[in-house]
Amino acid sequence: MSVVLREIAHTRAGDKGNLNTIAVIARQERWYPVLCAGLTPELVREVLSDRVRGPVEVHRMDRVHALIVVCARASDDTVTTSLHADTHGKTLGSVLSAARVPFPEERDRA
Numbered sequence: 001m002s003v004v005l006r007e008i009a010h011t012r013a014g015d016k017g018n019l020n021t022i023a024v025i026a027r028q029e030r031w032y033p034v035l036c037a038g039l040t041p042e043l044v045r046e047v048l049s050d051r052v053r054g055p056v057e058v059h060r061m062d063r064v065h066a067l068i069v070v071c072a073r074a075s076d077d078t079v080t081t082s083l084h085a086d087t088h089g090k091t092l093g094s095v096l097s098a099a100r101v102p103f104p105e106e107r108d109r110a
Contacts, residue, residue, distance in 0.1 A: 002038075003103035009035055011093030018073045020051065022093045025066040032065040038101030044069055047099045048092055069096070 005011075005024070008031040013022045024039060026032040041056035054072025061068060071092070 001103050002100040003034075004097075005039070005099050005101050006097035008101075008103075009097070011097050013093035013096075020048075020071045020073060020092050022069040022071070022096055023066055024069060024093075024096070025064070029065050032062075034101065034103055035065075035067055036060060038103070039067055039069070043099060043101065044071065044096065047096055051092060 008028075009024050009026050011022055011024050013020060015021070022044075024035060026035055039058060041058055044056045044058070045052050048071060051073055052071045056072070057070045059068040059070070
């Protein structure tokens with residue numbers, strides 16, 4: 001069983017040089033373990049394959065039930081040099097929120 005990420009979390013994205021950062025915040029505390037288990041660097045790399053060109057790191061922020069995803073972009077894909085329409089990468093959070101993540105059947109989504 002899986003769930004669309006936006007059903008259990010919201011996102012906020014930005015950039016730092018040739019890195020994109022995406023905060024993924026659980027809508028409810030009980031969904032944070034689902035995020036931690038399901039939002040892997042491999043999943044992020046697959047979903048954002050058109051922009052991610054290097055390592056993907058996922059950092060836990062347990063006290064606020066959020067993950068910080070850090071994605072390396074190509075060296076020529078920065079705010080001042082990017083040829084993408086979204087040079088800051090603000091839309092990457094929206095793209096990621098459409099991903100499906102594993103959702104254990106025993107967990108209640110209500």
